[in-house]
Each structure stands twice: as C-alpha cells, then as structure tokens.
Amino acid sequence: MQIKPKLNNIIQEAFKAINITPKTTQVSDATKPEFGDYQYNGAMALAKELKTNPREIASKLAEQLQKNSIFQKVEVAGPGFINLTLSNEFLAKNLPNTLNERAGVQEKENPIRVVVDYSSPNMAKQMHVGHLRSTIIGDTLANLFEFLGDEVIRQNHIGDWGTQFGMLIAYFEENQKDIDAKLSDLEEFYKAAKKRFDESEEFADKSREYVVKLQSGDEGCLKLWSAFIEKSLEHCQEVYDKLGVKLDNSCVKSESSYNDDLANIIADFEAKGIAKESQGAKCIFFENSKNPLIIQKADGGFLYATTDLAAIKYRVKELGAKRVCYVVDARQSEHFRQVFEAARKAGYADESILLEHIAFGMMLDISGRPFKTRDGGTVKLIDLIDEAVKRAKEVISRANDYSGEELEKIAKAVGIGSLKYADLSINRTSDYIFDWNKMLSLEGNTALYMQYAYARINSILKKAGGFEESEPILSDELEHRLALKILSLDDTLQKASKEAMPHYITSYLYELATLFMRFYENNPILKEGVPKNIKTSRLNLAKATANAIKTGLGILGIEVLDRI
RNA sequence: GCACUCGUAGCUCAGCAGGAUAGAGCAUCCGCCUCCUAAGCGGAAGGUCUCAGGUUCGAAUCCUGACGGGUGCACCA
Numbered sequence: 001m002q003i004k005p006k007l008n009n010i011i012q013e014a015f016k017a018i019n020i021t022p023k024t025t026q027v028s029d030a031t032k033p034e035f036g037d038y039q040y041n042g043a044m045a046l047a048k049e050l051k052t053n054p055r056e057i058a059s060k061l062a063e064q065l066q067k068n069s070i071f072q073k074v075e076v077a078g079p080g081f082i083n084l085t086l087s088n089e090f091l092a093k094n095l096p097n098t099l100n101e102r103a104g105v106q107e108k109e110n111p112i113r114v115v116v117d118y119s120s121p122n123m124a125k126q127m128h129v130g131h132l133r134s135t136i137i138g139d140t141l142a143n144l145f146e147f148l149g150d151e152v153i154r155q156n157h158i159g160d161w162g163t164q165f166g167m168l169i170a171y172f173e174e175n176q177k178d179i180d181a182k183l184s185d186l187e188e189f190y191k192a193a194k195k196r197f198d199e200s201e202e203f204a205d206k207s208r209e210y211v212v213k214l215q216s217g218d219e220g221c222l223k224l225w226s227a228f229i230e231k232s233l234e235h236c237q238e239v240y241d242k243l244g245v246k247l248d249n250s251c252v253k254s255e256s257s258y259n260d261d262l263a264n265i266i267a268d269f270e271a272k273g274i275a276k277e278s279q280g281a282k283c284i285f286f287e288n289s290k291n292p293l294i295i296q297k298a299d300g301g302f303l304y305a306t307t308d309l310a311a312i313k314y315r316v317k318e319l320g321a322k323r324v325c326y327v328v329d330a331r332q333s334e335h336f337r338q339v340f341e342a343a344r345k346a347g348y349a350d351e352s353i354l355l356e357h358i359a360f361g362m363m364l365d366i367s368g369r370p371f372k373t374r375d376g377g378t379v380k381l382i383d384l385i386d387e388a389v390k391r392a393k394e395v396i397s398r399a400n401d402y403s404g405e406e407l408e409k410i411a412k413a414v415g416i417g418s419l420k421y422a423d424l425s426i427n428r429t430s431d432y433i434f435d436w437n438k439m440l441s442l443e444g445n446t447a448l449y450m451q452y453a454y455a456r457i458n459s460i461l462k463k464a465g466g467f468e469e470s471e472p473i474l475s476d477e478l479e480h481r482l483a484l485k486i487l488s489l490d491d492t493l494q495k496a497s498k499e500a501m502p503h504y505i506t507s508y509l510y511e512l513a514t515l516f517m518r519f520y521e522n523n524p525i526l527k528e529g530v531p532k533n534i535k536t537s538r539l540n541l542a543k544a545t546a547n548a549i550k551t552g553l554g555i556l557g558i559e560v561l562d563r564i
Numbered sequence: 565g566c567a568c569u570c571g572u573a574g575c576u577c578a579g580c581a582g583g584a585u586a587g588a589g590c591a592u593c594c595g596c597c598u599c600c601u602a603a604g605c606g607g608a609a610g611g612u613c614u615c616a617g618g619u620u621c622g623a624a625u626c627c628u629g630a631c632g633g634g635u636g637c638a639c640c641a
Contacts (some may be wrong), residue, residue, distance in 0.1 A: 299641045304641045442603040444589040526600045
C-alpha cells in the first residue's frame, strides 16, 4: 500500500477543516526516529505566506490530525514541524496484506505502455564492461515498471548497420573459411579486420565499397552480414543468460530495421521546415545550442540521429509508448536533448509522451581511471561476470563448507548479485569506482547482506514449521519501525519508478535488512519461553520482511537463496 | 573557448522539489556466540558538506562567482 499519498490526503482534509488551502501537503520521512515516522514541514512556509505564526497553524492542524486513528502521536515541535507517528493498530492491520506475492504493492490502475531501450551492444564486437551499466540498470527499470503494472516493451537497439560491417565483410572475403570457425572469437576477428583496415588503404577502400553494397541490398553481402549478426547475438545472449537479464531475440530491434524510413524522415523534416542545409549536410538548429543535429551527411549518408528519430516515431506511433526510457551513458546527454527536441518539433512525440534519457556515469577502476584490463584493453563483459562468480566462490568457501553443487549455485547468486548490486546501489548519474574487494566484501551494504538476511529468515520459518497468518503485535519501537519499513516498499518503488532511480530500492532494502537484523538480535522468535502469540506475531513480521526482500531483490534481478 | 556534470568523514557513497544535532558502509579502536546462521549485533572515534558572496526565520540542498575533477562539442555510433 502507498502510505504517503494517504497521509497527504489526510493533511489536505485537515487543512480544509481549518479553512486553509496550502499549495502542497507533501509529507516527508522523519529525519530521526525520535521525531516519529513522518513529518510535515509546510506550516512554516504557509505562515509566512499568511503572515501568521507557524506554531499556531501547526497546532491547529495537529489538532485536526489527532482525530484520525491512523496516528498514534501528532506532535508540534520546534518552529512548527509536525511530527507524525502511525499507530501500531494501523500498521498491524495492514501487515497481513504484505504476505502475498506482490508484498503488498498495489498494481497501477492506469497502466501505460513503456519502452525501455537498453544494453544496445555493437554487433561487430563482443560486449565489454561499458555495456554493463546500461544492461543492468535498464533491466531493473523494465522489471520495476512491469511489476508496478505498466506494459513494458524491452528493446535492444543493437548496432548492426555501421561502417564496421564493410570491414568485416572485406576481411572475410580475403580469408574465406568456414564462417563458424572464423567467428568463434568475434573479438579476434574484429581486431584482425581493424588492423588490416588501418594498415591498408586498398583494404579500407574495399571496406567502404562493401558498406555501400550492403546498404543497397546486395544479396551476398546481406547473407554474410546476417551471419555476423546471428553469431554476435549468440554471444550477447550468453551474457544475458549469465546475468539473468530478461533480454532475448524478441527484444531485438536493430538499427538497420529503421533503414527504410530514414529517407522519409529527412523529407518530412525538410517539408516541415525544421531541417536546413548547411555545408552540404542536412541539419536541425536549436535556439539554445550552437551545435546542430546532423541528420544527413553531405554524401547522403544517414546518421545515428536519423535512426533515433525514426525510432521515436516508431515507438510512439506504432508501439503506442507513453514513456520511452533510453538507458545510455551520460556522454550522450546533448545528443538526446537534441533528438528529443527535434522529435517534438516534428510532432513525433507530443508533450504527453515522456522521453527520458536515463543517463549514467562511467565505470572507473580504483585509481579513478576508465576500467581496463591490465594491458590496457577493454574488459570483456563475459570475463567480468565469470570473474565475479569465481571470486564469490573463493570468498564464500572460506566461510563455510559446501557441497560442489551447492557451491556453484550460491557462488552464482552471490557473484552475479554482488556485481549488480554494486552498480545499482549507486546513484546512476555519477561515475562509479569499481572495486572487487568492496563488491565482494562480506560485510555492509552489499547483495550478500540482503541474501544473508533472507536466508536467516528462511531458516527460522523452516524451523517453525508453519504458523498462522495474522496481525502482528507490535510491542516495541523496533517492531514498529520494522512493520513501517515493510509497508513502505510501495512508496519506495513508486519513487524509484518515477525518477528511474534503482538506488532508492537498494537503500530501502539495506534499511529493511538492518532493521530486521536488529529486531532479530533483540526479539527472540523460536527460543524457549516466548509466548505462542508473540512467536506467531514475530513469525509474521519475519515472513513479511522476507517477502519484501525477495520482491525488492527480484526487481533488481538478484536471486535470493534459501540457505547460505 | 562554449556547454553539461560533479566536489559531503582517511576511502567508497547516501542525503539535494530548503527544515531540527549532516547519515551509512569500509578501514581503525572497544565489547557481544552454553542462545533462532557472528557473512551478524552493540559502542567509540572520525565533518568549518571545495571556497567566497547572495536569497531566507532557516542553505550540504536554491542563485551568482571562483577554484578543482570528469564529459561533450558538424557530417562516428
């Protein structure tokens, strides 16, 4: 359930009762536990506007709020803060609702269609660390939107139409062999082709010729090209499967698929008077930026921007998307600002359509430089994933003895989970420093902490052997706070969805798990001497916590384990 | 040069539609397993929120400027 909107309504009603119409009635989380659960700070600003005493307004408002049984305590503090504490009855009454598959999270009444564009690998090369953030953040957002009820279309905008394909075809022609053998290591093949391209002018010319041939539909070229793509997609799929990312061939919507519409786009922009010719190229100029967006080169070739415009048109008009999220690194901010503005000008997306660049920072090594291999090359994503699992295996076997099969399973969940969590727990807009030790440390705010909390709860529930689902008895502050936290999952997910910020979810989960651990230390569940009703109550709290953790981690694409 | 973005504890990061004594984790120090998983819990210490102005009853948060880092800047994607 969503608590904050409910509180906002209650405050609005209370204002009505005292004949004041405030601009906003947003409650916020209490800054400290002593202040209660939530606080409303609007009285100060309001007093200024109405030229009265803030404490007076706050007192009057508090008086009204007190009448509502949702609150255990309403307190006016300092210059006019209103501190709100929810009643245990309210929390207890709602807690059983979280014992279902959705952990008590409401499904949207008015779902919209959302396109999430993420991962977007280049088909000529293997995926590298640069693709990690887009893939993970995008998948999480898609999961999140979907969970909240939106109709999500995951799109993998693969780069399959660039000039690099001419190079690959040319190189293949030179070294004609069995295509499978040649492409078994695509990276090597690409490097070899690139080397030839840089060394030989003749080869470079030939490559360019092949691009033209390819793009004009030469059958032989197309056949080779699709073989490259197919092979390349197999590599990508291997990565997605290992990561547990929900992308597959049905999500692929390639650059080349927009090819037939590109000429129309140019014509349309020209007809609408939005595009102008400048130095031979077709450009769109903007008032607040000196750089134009080039949509057609002087030689007639189309560009990235052209494809992006066609993609917007397709996503809005054909797919009916109301929100389109581009999970692409922050360096392309200006590009997307321009593309979005151009799309608006052309009427491809009206103001009601949300076009969002979900920008993220770079992945850096411990010394703050771009993440590279020891010899300075790019780190292949598949290697990074395997390394994470390998290291997780070492770390967990140090702490415990596992059978071979169990070790594999746990290492995979912990390794992949940690890799994802390390990324998702940081505000996506900033660059982040990737540190193996920090990521796989067994302490603190890591995936393992949540997985551990979940496994512990699971162990208790298993030992208890079943219990009656009922309203818990919230007997102390810890239980009160735990119950409140469990019930705030919905508010957290709403906020994370609205702002497309996965790290709100990780913060929530960490707070939840921490509260549980404290509860667990202080409030015995199965130990001797615990009265039956208390035991049942605590089992309910434990189960609800496990549910919230599982749901939250599920959205992040992180597996839970029954036992660690 | 222009634009965007960032600067918070020794390190890595939260907090930023203004609100009370600025929060975590790691690292450091001190405690807690005859007791539901110690991969845990409790505690200590650690900050003039880069600097200087401004707006405000109130600024880490908003505005201006400086300094410092990163990124992007016409026919790559």
